[in-house]
Structure formats: structure tokens, C-alpha cells
Amino acid sequence: MRFVTYLLEDNIERLGIVNSNMDGVYNLKSIKSLQNAYIDMNDFIANVTENDLKTLQQRDYEGDESIKIDYIKDIKLCSPIVNPIKDILCLGLNYKDHVEETNRSFNANYELPKYPIYFSKRVNKAIGTNDKITNYQGVSNELDYEVELAVIIGKEGINIKKEDAYDYVFGYTIMNDVSARDLQQRHGGQWFRGKSIDTFTPLGPCIVYKDEIKPPVNLNVLSKVNGEVRQLSNTKHFIFDIPTIISDLSAGMTLKPGDIIATGTPSGVGMGFKPPKYLKSGDKVECTIEKIGTLVNIID
DSSP states (O other), X not given: OEEEEEEOTXXXXXXXXXXXXXXXXXEGGGOTTOSOXXXXXHHHXXXXXXHHHHXXXXXXGGGOGGGEXXXXXXXXXXXXXXXOSSOEEEEESOBHHHHHXXXXXXXXXXXXXXXXXXXXXXXXXXXXXXXXXXXXXXXXSOEEOOEEEEEEEOSOBSSOOGGGGGGGEEEXXXXXXXXXXXXXXXXXXXXXXXXXXXXXXBEEEEEEEGGGSOSSOOOEEEEEETTEEEEEEEGGGBSSOHHHHHHHHTTTSOBOTTOEXXXXXXXXXXXXXXXXXXXXXXXXXXXXXXXXXXEEEEEO
16 A cells, blocks of 8 residues: 555645555545545544555455546645654764765774664655755855655654564655765765754655565665665665664664654765766756655756
């Protein structure tokens, strides 16, 4: 199942499920067999009932063409979670090749981490596929991209065991962890400021429910800029896998439904080239993850 947040001509955000043929969307409020009416994606993730999930999995509503909306022509996709409930929880240096790339680019001396390295990313409002990333000239002149698998937590938990970790996952989406590299360096090498500028959190195009991506999660990860492949890897190369991340984060800290965990990026980011290939106005960035789709943004 693939869940989306979308707009029609009235610009009202709606919650939908993509049909099995990937050519239509059904507004959850139009599916009469559902027990509950859900306000938005955060409400749905936190409160969806087992019966409603079964109804959606059975897809009996797909026979009703009167409530089907054309997936390509008639809707504008938003970020699936427009307003995250909290800052996004992010991993840094979770691919060996990106550790090496970061050392070269920043003249740093990071070792392979023994424990996950975390930072948070402030999100005023997440943008969706085909939305524009603002190029804040004067704020940053070193705008970079990072394709990442984002894990959406589905139920509250603390001190979660590794073997139980996937029980707490709702689904998966794509995040482009847009980063201002000069701000990262200017503020002592910490990452919060350079990653928290408005429009620097594209998410989408959808959330894929966990039953479509079986553990262990080994997914191809790709980014392109203006059609040029920049990043190409697989999540099997994580230094810390998803069960480790969830177990470690939840040790003494409660995870909530709707929490977003970004799992890190592989090598190939703009700062890693010599000379660096930073983003400029007009550039098209495509972030693709196997079984999820492609998140496309233009630099404004």
C-alpha cells in the first residue's frame, strides 16, 4: 500500500491511497467501509485501526470508479507528512564510503563510528515532489543534496529490542537531506543549522506501507542532478541497520507514531567532487529508492 497527501484545484490537503495499478488515488474519506475518518497522515499513522488496514489491503473499494482520481493528471502530490510531529531524527556517517568522502571534503578525521551518530533536522514544513528548493544566496553558497531512506515509526515504544524493531515501523519514504555545507563548517562542524533551512526537507512521493518492503531492508538508492548519476548504493551497506537504529534511539527515549528517522546517505554528494558540484538555480535533483519511487525537486 502506498499512501499520499495530495491537493486538487481547491488546494485542500487530502489523504489518499494509490491503487494497485498505480494510476489512481482514492481519498480515504470516500472509502465508506473504513471505520474512522482520518484528519491527515499523522492522524492516520497514529490511529489507524487493524480493521481499516485490512479493508485497505483487500482493496474492494477499487471497483468503484466514481471515487477514483487520476494519479497523474488531476492531483498535486505534497510531502506525505507535510508537518512532521517533531524534528526529523537523522543519522550521519552511516555508509563507509560517505565517511571517507566527508573526511576528504572537510579535511576531517572521522573514524568508522562504533555507535550511531545522530543529529536533528528542523522542519518548518516539508515539501513534496516537484516542489522547489529555495536557493538562499547570501545565506549559503554551497547547496548540496543527500538521498536517504526515511523510516516512519508507527507505534509508541521505548527500550525496543532489535528483534522487535520492525514491529514499530509504519512504512518508508524518501528524503533529500538538503544541506548547506558552508553553514555546517561555519557553525563548528555541527549539522543542525546547515540542514534546517526552510524547504531543505523534501519528502515523498509517498509512504510505502511496511508490508511491501520485507526485512531485511535492502534497497537500491540513487540520486541524479540534471540527469547525471551522482549517488548509487544500496541500504545493505548501512553501517547501522534499521533494527540497530531503532533499538539504540529508543533506549531511554520514547519513539512516537509519526516520528521520521532518516538513515544516512551514501557517497556521491556534491561536496565530494573535486571541484565540488554544488547545486545552483535551475538544477533538477532526482532521488530514487527501489520500491518507493522518485522524489524530484528543482532548485529555485
